Amino acid sequence: MSIVLTGAVLVDRARKSVDTADLGISSGRISGAQDGSERVDVSGCVVMPGLVCAHHHLYSSLARGMPGPADPPRNFLQILERVWWRLDRALDLDAVHLSSLLGAVTAARAGTTAVVDHHASPEVIDGSLDALADGLDRAGMRSVICYEVSDRHGEERGRAGIAENLRFLDSNRRPLVRAMMGAHASFTIGPENLEALAGAAREQGVPVHIHLAEDDCDERDSLDRYGLRTAQRLASAGALEEGDLLAHGVHLDRDEIATVRSSGAWVAHNPRSNMNNRVGDAPVLEMGERVVLGTDGIDGDMFAETRACYLKSREASSSAGPDFSADRLGAGASFVGSMFGEPALGSFEPGAPADLIVLDAGAPTPLTASNSAGHLVFGYTAQHVRDVMVAGTWVVRNRRHQLVDEDELNARCRDAAPKLWASMEDF
Numbered sequence: 001m002s003i004v005l006t007g008a009v010l011v012d013r014a015r016k017s018v019d020t021a022d023l024g025i026s027s028g029r030i031s032g033a034q035d036g037s038e039r040v041d042v043s044g045c046v047v048m049p050g051l052v053c054a055h056h057h058l059y060s061s062l063a064r065g066m067p068g069p070a071d072p073p074r075n076f077l078q079i080l081e082r083v084w085w086r087l088d089r090a091l092d093l094d095a096v097h098l099s100s101l102l103g104a105v106t107a108a109r110a111g112t113t114a115v116v117d118h119h120a121s122p123e124v125i126d127g128s129l130d131a132l133a134d135g136l137d138r139a140g141m142r143s144v145i146c147y148e149v150s151d152r153h154g155e156e157r158g159r160a161g162i163a164e165n166l167r168f169l170d171s172n173r174r175p176l177v178r179a180m181m182g183a184h185a186s187f188t189i190g191p192e193n194l195e196a197l198a199g200a201a202r203e204q205g206v207p208v209h210i211h212l213a214e215d216d217c218d219e220r221d222s223l224d225r226y227g228l229r230t231a232q233r234l235a236s237a238g239a240l241e242e243g244d245l246l247a248h249g250v251h252l253d254r255d256e257i258a259t260v261r262s263s264g265a266w267v268a269h270n271p272r273s274n275m276n277n278r279v280g281d282a283p284v285l286e287m288g289e290r291v292v293l294g295t296d297g298i299d300g301d302m303f304a305e306t307r308a309c310y311l312k313s314r315e316a317s318s319s320a321g322p323d324f325s326a327d328r329l330g331a332g333a334s335f336v337g338s339m340f341g342e343p344a345l346g347s348f349e350p351g352a353p354a355d356l357i358v359l360d361a362g363a364p365t366p367l368t369a370s371n372s373a374g375h376l377v378f379g380y381t382a383q384h385v386r387d388v389m390v391a392g393t394w395v396v397r398n399r400r401h402q403l404v405d406e407d408e409l410n411a412r413c414r415d416a417a418p419k420l421w422a423s424m425e426d427f
């Protein structure tokens with residue numbers, strides 16, 4: 001299939017360009033315009049590479065509108081214990097699949113074309129990554145997934161998490177899905193399983209995806225039990241190396257930031273989640289170029305996350321401009337591109353995967369290569385997303401998902417969600 005998008009304003013921040021030009025797509029990739037191509041008029045629209053959510057928990061998709069616990073949590077650990085560690089235990093494989101499908105459709109409708117997911121379902125570990133991947137695949141979403149290894153329900157389930165990551169790495173053949181080695185966080189993983197998961201990741205040649213210093217409780221636990229701060233503990237266990245993905249990093253001190261930066265690991269910044277959980281302000285302005293953006297399960301809306309990143313960066317420093325946040329969003333595509341062996345992902349370079357979005361909004365003020373970050377942070381929102389393409393396939397057209405019947409999906413979710421919430425009472 002070959003297509004030419006005609007008359008678009010192409011905003012390609014990776015290549016620092018804004019042009020009004022036609023964009024050819026052939027065999028799932030950006031190409032020159034070819035004879036016989038289907039022509040799609042997008043004049044008056046802005047077209048940009050698809051957005052990347054670099055840290056998500058799709059298992060939380062059915063939690064929208066869920067009543068809070070009777071005894072409201074007062075700190076981060078209580079939020080995990082009373083909400084998320086009960087929800088994830090209530091999941092069966094059908095609920096994992098449905099959550100994945102709903103989260104992937106919701107993200108696509110917001111202009112997100114790739115999701116990096118960190119999954120947990122402690123009562124159904126074996127096979128859960130296939131249930132998750134099938135939902136993402138069905139929705140046409142590009143993804144990188146893992147199971148978060150944790151000893152919070154005993155070391156045996158920690159080992160089962162490692163086994164699930166390895167099983168999936170060995171068996172997955174889906175062209176739009178890649179896998180990593182997941183790990184929950186230092187404070188729920190003992191020495192044996194931390195070394196085992198790090199060793200397995202290195203043997204498989206895949207990165208580790210772990211929460212790091214999200215709350216101070218992670219640092220205190222590591223200092224109390226091992227005499228090391230979290231980044232040093234991970235590094236000494238081989239779980240912090242180039243290409244690894246560390247979520248949050250809110251409580252990293254200066255030495256840990258230096259350790260993370262020199263390692264070549266990525267840091268996923270989740271500003272809305274940090275505010276929601278009141279864990280503190282992540283010192284991301286000091287963390288270098290490998291900071292990417294994630295939603296941490298709040299939703300799949302990277303326009304909203306980028307704006308929140310901008311506002312938090314302004315709160316932290318008067319010298320932070322819109323480019324910092326827009327570049328962090330763009331860096332997510334570099335991470336996902338590294339997982340797919342596609343260094344041009346996130347740009348309109350010829351040969352790059354055709355992951356793109358069409359916004360039915362022009363620019364009411366001049367839009368140039370030098371101010372596109374300002375338009376991204378102050379102008380465009382998920383509401384402007386009209387069409388979405390992943391690997392050359394239209395996933396959303398005219399605000400309707402093309403691969404999933406959204407009305408039917410929503411009806412299924414409205415039926416399943418209250419049952420899931422009720423079953424949390426068992427845990």
Ligand SMILES: [Zn+2]
Pocket residue numbers: 055056057118211247296
């Ligand atoms: Zn997370």
